[in-house]
Amino acid sequence: MLAYSGTSSGLFPRMLWALLLLAASLNATNKDWDRPSCTEHEVSVDRGGRVVMACNVSTIFREVTINLTAYGTTTTIFNKKPPGNHSNDSWQLQIQGGQAQLVITDAQGIHAGEYWWTLRGFQKTLTNFTLNVTGLATDNQEPESLPVHAESLSAERTEVIFIVIITTTTIIIIITGISAFAWYKRCHSPKFHRPVPSLSHEFPGRPYLTLS
Template identity: 40%
Template structure:
C-alpha cells in the first residue's frame, strides 16, 4: 500500500471516530426573569457526560466573576442560595427563592470532552404590588368597634323623633 493511501485512511478513520466526540452545549439562553422570592432555574446539557461544572456570577456593574458553585460529576452542591446538581449530560442550578444578590450574568464553565463557556443572565424584580385594602374594609361590619357607644345611641333614638315632630309642626314658636 502506498504511504499516501495509508495517510488518507488514517485521516478518514480519525474524522469518523471523532464526529460524535465534540460537546454541543444547550444551556438556558438569554435572560431568565423572576420576581423576588420566586424559584429560578438554569440548566446546561451537553452531548457527552460532564466531568465538572463551575458557575460564577458577575453582578450588575461588577467586573469580576465571583464563584458560585463547582461540582464534579455526578453530585450536588449548595451555596449562595443555589443548589447545583450534575448528573451525566445534565447540570441544573436551582434556587427556591430568588434574591437581589443573585441577579447578574452567570458564566458556566462546562467540562466534558472539551471545556465550553456559556452565559445566562438572571433578572430579579420586585413582586407585583398587591392592591391595598382601606383600613375600613378590613374590619368586620358587625364589629362592636364600629358601633356607637350604647348611651349615645339611646339619646339619638330619642332626640331624632322629637326633632322631627318639632319640625313637622312648623318649628319652635316663641
C-alpha cells in the same frame, strides 16, 4: 518528463488517502464531542420566583464551574465534580452524568447578574446566562434602608470637602514658603549691603589741629 509524470501521478493518490483517513478520524472523534445544549441565556423572574438554568452534554461532565458577575464583582459560586447535589446559600447545583442544573427557589437582588459557566467534558465549553430579577424598585425596599444610603452619601461628601481643604491648605503653605524664601534671598543679596559713608570731618589738604 517521464519521471516527473510518475511522481505527480503517485502524489495525488497519497493525498486522497490522507484526506480519507482524516475524515474517518474526525467522524470517530465526533462521537466524543460534548455538543452542549443549554436553556435560554437571558432569564427574567419576579422577586421571590423560582429560576432554573441548565446545560446538557452528549457525553458526561467531569467538572462544572459557575461564576457570578454582579455590581463589578466576580464570585465563584460552584466548582464541583459530578455526581451530586451541592448547595451554596440560596444556590443549588445538581450534576448527574451529562446534566447540570442551577436552581434558585427564591430569587432576590443578590441573584441578579451574569452567570459564567465553564463545562468540562471531553472538551471545555464556556457559556453564560443573564438573570434579571424584577420587582426590586425603591418602594419595595425597607424604610430604614434609605437613611443609611443618605448617610453614606453625606459621608462621601464630607470626605471630598476634607480632601479639598487639605489640598488648598497645602498649596497655601507651599506658596507662603516660596515667598518667604524669595524675600530672604533678596534681603541677603549683596546689592542690599552697601557700605555706610564715613562721618569724618577731615578736609583734604589741611592738617589736623591739635588742641593742647
